[in-house]
Amino acid sequence: MRISSVLASALLLATPLSIVAQHSYTPGTAAHGHKAAGETHAHASPHGGTVRTAGKYHLELVQQAGQLQVYLLDDNEKTLPVTRATGTAMLLSAAGKTSSVKLLPTGNHLVAAVPAGLTLRTAIVSLNANGSSLSARFEKIDSKAKAGKVAAAAYACLMNCEGSASTNPGSCPKCGMALVKKS
Template sequence: MKFSSLLLAAALLAAPLSLAAQHQHGAQPGAAAHGHQAVGENHAHTSPHGGIVRTAGAYHLELVQQAGALHVYLLDAKEATVAPTGTTGTVMLLTSAGKSSTATLTPSGDHLVATLPAGTSLRTAIVSVKAKGQSLSARFEKLDASKAKPGKAVGAAYNCPMQCAGSASDKPGSCPKCGMALVKNT
């Protein structure tokens, strides 16, 4: 009897959490809206500033990497940029070499900026901000994976084992040059 009561209580507690994780983003009446499976996931749509968008409470955080700096934009539910007035924050950094550090986010126009140490190849960034009376955070992973490897096309999941030029593909198949089966990138 106690066990079934505990299961029922756990299910009731989890229900509001799963409902809160599903939300719409500025959908117009009659337009298809996309739902999300979990807080902090990648968004399937284009980000306003060309970065990576994560859900952070009722807001979104967009991370844009540029040489020597990280730019963080606070976005509302419709992905419109929110002015960072009174917003403070930090970003925890993990490099590809496994070193960690923390950088302060400072306001710069319509967003926040953190300066990166020279030569940093960033793997993970955890952004924490205090905005509009709320504490928001988002984790951005595999940031170094977005850099193209020499000899491989960006976004290609398969290549010829003989390294034939022009063989990169996003799906399995045969090499257009030598006819060998393409192999999945590791």
């Protein structure tokens, strides 16, 4: 009986260490108010969207007029490059219809066109980035888009490539030309 009580005490002492190892925290960095993957992020999002945990990263989804923008973020909400990232978004409409769209890298984020006439309710984003497969679910998107201000794309490709519109400067995901500011 003495051995089992010593073993139980050792397990109780080791438990806090295993909890800390699951979600590391570095002093001086932003503490995270979530524990489960996909849970809503506790801090404000850097680009005005919704942030979800995806493995060791975070994904931020921003709905613009006719498109979705996805940003890959680190633990400190810093935007990471997505030049070699690939992904898709499974879209669920308010009417219960689903469609899948390809996410294309544009500047510092990925972009996908939302099918015309679709009132988006839920998006499930799946990415392959930095050697990791990432996934996050974003719900109640249409209500957030109605409540927020919709920003128009300010930059586009000179060649008018599909999916090149962006609110930020960068390069076209199809032809590689620099995006130019719309007049």
